[in-house]
Amino acid sequence: YGGRCSSDWRGLHLDWLSHAFCEGVGCEFVVERAEEDELRIENEELRKAHRNSQFAILNSALHVALFLGAVLLYTLTLNGDVQPADSGEFQIAAITLGIPHPPGYPLFTMLGWLFAQVPIGSPFARVSFLSVIASSLTLVIVSLTVQQVLAARTGEEMRRWSDGEK
Numbered sequence: 508y509g510g511r512c513s514s515d516w517r518g519l520h521l522d523w524l525s526h527a528f529c530e531g532v533g534c535e536f537v538v539e540r541a542e543e544d545e546l547r548i549e550n551e552e553l554r555k556a557h558r559n560s561q562f563a564i565l566n567s568a569l570h571v572a573l574f575l576g577a578v579l580l581y582t583l584t585l586n587g588d589v590q591p592a593d594s595g596e597f598q599i600a601a602i603t604l605g606i607p608h609p610p611g612y613p614l615f616t617m618l619g620w621l622f623a624q625v626p627i628g629s630p631f632a633r634v635s636f637l638s639v640i641a642s643s644l645t646l647v648i649v650s651l652t653v654q655q656v657l658a659a660r661t662g663e664e665m666r667r668w669s670d671g672e673k
Contacts (some may be wrong), residue, residue, distance in 0.1 A: 566618050566654075577643035585639060588630030598634045 589595045593607075600607040601619025619634040627633065 570650060573650060574643050574647050577646050578639055581642055582636070583641040585632060585635050586631050587635065589631050590635070598631050601637075602630045620629045 531585045535628075590598060596607045597612065597615060597619070599605065601616050602623045604616065604620050607616070615637070619637050622633045622637045625633050
């Protein structure tokens with residue numbers, strides 16, 4: 508062996524025989540086992556990172572599938588004509604860039620006008636498709652939020668359990 512003696516090499520405690528040998532002879536000493544342990548730890552971290560990246564890819568694919576499935580379902584049930592009551596008022600206001608009753612919802616009106624400019628289907632269906640996109644995005648955002656809350660709660664419970672708390 509070569510190197511310098513240490514009873515705590517990068518946080519890895521050496522066994523008493525190696526330490527006694529090092530102290531008794533007075534040599535500088537690095538235990539190869541500690542280097543092997545460091546490589547083992549790095550390999551475990553790489554495996555965890557790989558599992559996390561695979562989970563991230565699967566998680567993203569599932570959220571894309573959720574979004575596309577919701578868009579498909581909402582589009583199949585979309586009413587492509589003028590809606591009754593306030594919905595119809597907002598459709599017409601978006602198509603003409605008008606002002607519906609207060610508060611007017613300017614973001615919906617401007618985005619609805621942009622959707623109404625696409626030359627596919629009736630203008631009323633195109634404005635309604637804005638609601639399809641917004642509802643589908645809402646599903647994905649709620650799913651991500653629930654996932655984060657559950658991960659935080661589960662992580663806190665695991666930390667308390669490992670610390671021996673009740």
